[in-house]
């Protein structure tokens with residue numbers, strides 16, 4: 001008997017576009033391992049993003065910049081094995097697509113071949129537009145990401161809302177249109193004022209997925225750890241926390257520690273037995289030197 005979820009149809013881009021045309025909002029969440037991918041799938045999300053936010057959420061690094069392609073590939077393969085039905089996207093990490101079209105194409109192909117994800121995501125617009133064109137020409141679907149692009153946070157002056165001046169807002173529309181023309185299938189808009197995200201969404205034929213970009217985007221994404229209460233430190237304004245899994249986990253771990261220390265765990269229900277006669281034989285044949293107590 002096969003895995004029931006695996007046998008369900010995998011979500012396609014065409015189906016996602018049809019949902020958008022019907023006025024349905026797309027749901028995307030990040031996941032970085034098989035369990036997270038499976039839970040997202042069971043919760044019926046449309047899209048799973050193996051984001052380079054894994055640098056912070058999984059690897060404990062300070063920013064998304066240091067995570068490597070090899071590290072993301074391991075996480076994306078695991079998330080894909082868990083998320084059978086959603087469309088799965090993997091971030092191209094910083095340094096894996098900036099240098100040349102050829103390197104970007106080689107790395108995008110590596111990601112889809114080694115992980116089984118459906119699409120790769122690249123940040124920014126200027127030189128990224130050309131990279132998107134090259135990767136799409138090679139047959140790999142691409143998601144763009146504009147607005148606050150964390151891989152370039154230093155150049156942006158920090159993790160700041162983008163498009164708050166008329167000039168920058170107009171530039172963001174141009175960036176989105178250029179990415180669509182280059183062949184992007186979807187665009188993430190991060191930390192952009194809602195009216196600007198609304199105009200970008202109107203201007204494009206491909207879906208927009210917002211994170212801190214207001215309600216007019218075609219879909220919304222949140223980071224798994226943020227929505228489950230597993231993150232620590234600064235919480236961006238756009239985060240809505242739906243559970244406190246961190247507190248529950250801490251409490252469960254503390255109860256386990258208490259039980260081990262008090263001897264309450266393991267109890268007889270957690271033990272494995274052996275036939276009485278085998279036990280007697282075993283005790284009989286036991287070398288007295290195997291005993292801890294002095295003979």
Ligand code: KIV
Nearest residue numbers: 030051052053188211
């Ligand atoms: O890496 C990530 O998790 C992302 C989302 C914030 C969109 O890019």
